Amino acid sequence: MDLLIKNGRMISHDNQLISVQLWVKDQFIHAIGKSFDEGLFDQIIDAKNQLVTQGLVDVHVHLRQPGFTYKETIKTGSQAASRGGFTTICAMPNLNPVPDTVERFTQVQEIIRQDAVNHVLQYAPITKNLRSDDLVNQTALKKAGAFAFTNDGVGVQRAGTMYLAMKEAAKNQRAIVAHTEDESLLFDGVMHKGKKAEELDLPGIVSAAESSQIARDLLLAEETGVHYHVCHVSSKESVRVIRQAKEAGVHVTCEVCPHHLLRADEDITCDHGYWKMNPPLRAKEDQKALIDGLLDGTIDCIATDHAPHSLEEKNQSFLKAPFGIVGSEYAFQLIYTTFVKKGIFTLAQVVDWMAIKPAEIFDLPVNRLNIGDTADLAIFDIDHSYIVDQKEFLSQAENTPFIGKELFGDTLYTLVDGKIVWQGGNQNGSLANSR
Incomplete structure (x- = not known):
């Protein structure tokens, strides 16, 4: 399974956001670059210029x-x-x-x-x-x-x-x-x-x-x-x-x-x-x-x-x-x-x-978004705000005083071992382009 995350932004060593594409192969980060041939991939996620980070x-x-x-x-x-x-x-x-x-x-x-x-x-x-x-x-x-x-x-x-x-x-x-x-x-x-x-x-x-x-x-x-x-x-x-x-x-x-x-x-x-x-x-x-x-x-x-x-x-x-x-x-x-x-x-x-x-x-595996690291990844929308709405919680509980608060950084995608487990309101990942 080859998955491409395109049009993403990652944090550079000097704390700048830089454009990047990630090639995920099976459960690992296979390559990181500026551009890849999209015909090589079974699935493509368009990060739409949002933040891509380790899980x-x-x-x-x-x-x-x-x-x-x-x-x-x-x-x-x-x-x-x-x-x-x-x-x-x-x-x-x-x-x-x-x-x-x-x-x-x-x-x-x-x-x-x-x-x-x-x-x-x-x-x-x-x-x-x-x-x-x-x-x-x-x-x-x-x-x-x-x-x-x-x-x-x-x-x-x-x-x-x-x-x-x-x-x-x-x-x-x-x-x-x-x-x-x-x-x-x-x-x-x-x-x-x-x-x-x-x-x-x-x-x-x-x-x-x-x-x-x-x-x-x-x-x-x-x-x-x-x-x-x-x-x-x-x-x-x-x-x-x-x-x-x-x-x-x-x-x-x-x-x-x-x-x-x-x-x-x-x-x-x-x-x-x-x-x-x-x-x-x-x-x-x-x-x-x-x-x-x-x-x-x-x-x-x-x-x-x-x-x-x-x-x-x-x-x-x-x-x-x-x-x-x-x-x-x-x-x-x-x-x-x-x-x-x-x-x-x-x-x-x-x-x-x-x-x-x-x-x-805790001496757990550390993901630094390097080639060979496990593809445990998250994509966050840091440019647009949303309102904390308990009706959208996946938790069974809603006990928080932060309901109704306007926040930035909503999670667009979460990948575990290279597989989409959460996507922008749709657990089935229908917004990702599968080939």
Whole structure:
């Protein structure tokens, strides 16, 4: 199968957009050039002078299967990610049953094999059933395909448990990926503790609930030599202690979510579950610290923490709604519109944070759009705007406060292993010219 992507633009080494054509043969990039004989190709995609880039990589999504398929499934979650330009996603293990044995983990892997439209890597938990202090058999789960270990959704509360898990992960050359949350500091909070919480008369969550556990874990990571990755960093204190740990030589990486970069607690308009996420939207100074942390390299990558819930669950007060926001289908678009078009980030930086760095920090295959690389590609319309419309979501969920927002960068095509898995509103790819 020979496929031509013509009239595309790629990011050059000096951050310019240059015209390019890509020859995809089977599942690899076969050639890159200015012009090819179109008669050589079975299929032609006209990129119409839009951005062609490597497929995005999201190291933090919730696919909800098994156990919570009324919220999302592996099929719908992977389709939603493909609509956003993601070709690789990493799925969290807060499922029912938790994939804490080889048998359970293999069952999830089989659903992924059958239903996923892109590459889905499955996390294994750190402890059995997530909330226990009993460690899983990391060696066996590694052999079964676990690429990293996390209890995302809850923090590991006991330092001794985390220490032993880190020692085992270091032996297995796998990362410990941490949802950092000291539950003794939550005080039944549902949003960031600040003026907006007081205004809405809602209990607040102090920043130290996150940062204090990160500080603990950084010392344990230094002791054990493990690769320690922090999920969804949200506070200025967290950025500060991670920066200090990196300067001290601790093997720590971390991610930030688009919603924490774009919004602060003062932007919350009402007491509604669409604004409820964990960690919560924090203060303006935290938001600035996250942006600065990306720019100075303290924060390594951007991840969505795509967390779908049913409309019934989220369409209620902070006090009753579950934590979580969907983000797979418009994450790149939010970042591009808000930061690239305003000159705060460069397009090359965003691609680095959303495609290259996530792969590098977890030792995944890195696609640099070179000849021989796997043809995991995305084409984005960066010249025209569109409106975020939940009726067009491929996810089963719509829990986001960004509905109705005007964005640039809609995904025109997503290719996985050289095959079209998403195309501009038509999953069947009818806009591509097949011969």
